[in-house]
Amino acid sequence: MADPSPSSFGTHANALLRKNLTYQRKHIWTNVRLILVPLFLCLILLAIQHMLDALMKGVSDMTGDCKSNADLSGGICPIPNPPMLPAMLQIPQHELRSVKINFLPYKDLPDKSCRGTMG
Numbered sequence: 001m002a003d004p005s006p007s008s009f010g011t012h013a014n015a016l017l018r019k020n021l022t023y024q025r026k027h028i029w030t031n032v033r034l035i036l037v038p039l040f041l042c043l044i045l046l047a048i049q050h051m052l053d054a055l056m057k058g059v060s061d062m063t064g065d066c067k068s069n070a071d072l073s074g075g076i077c078p079i080p081n082p083p084m085l086p087a088m089l090q091i092p093q094h095e096l097r098s099v100k101i102n103f104l105p106y107k108d109l110p111d112k113s114c115r116g117t118m119g
């Protein structure tokens with residue numbers, strides 16, 4: 001009869017490795033699909049990209065005249081007067097900034113005297 005003492009970590013690891021290898025050998029086509037499907041999708045996207053590039057090259061004449069290009073190739077001409085982008089961080093004027101008063105719980109606000117001195 002086998003030894004009733006608990007088996008070691010190495011025995012457990014060896015059994016788990018053999019079990020996983022057997023499982024992976026039985027499900028080899030699942031592993032192949034896991035590799036080939038994303039590769040196939042990337043190849044389809046690459047083919048679509050090349051097809052669209054060839055189509056766009058045939059549609060627009062790249063002579064440098066931006067006024068004669070079709071609307072499909074609108075990304076190649078510079079914009080003469082681009083619109084100004086709005087400010088990402090809008091800081092209020094010094095007269096309108098928050099100051100420390102009695103009923104606000106914030107202790108890190110400046111005193112009311114700082115409104116006039118900009119500091």
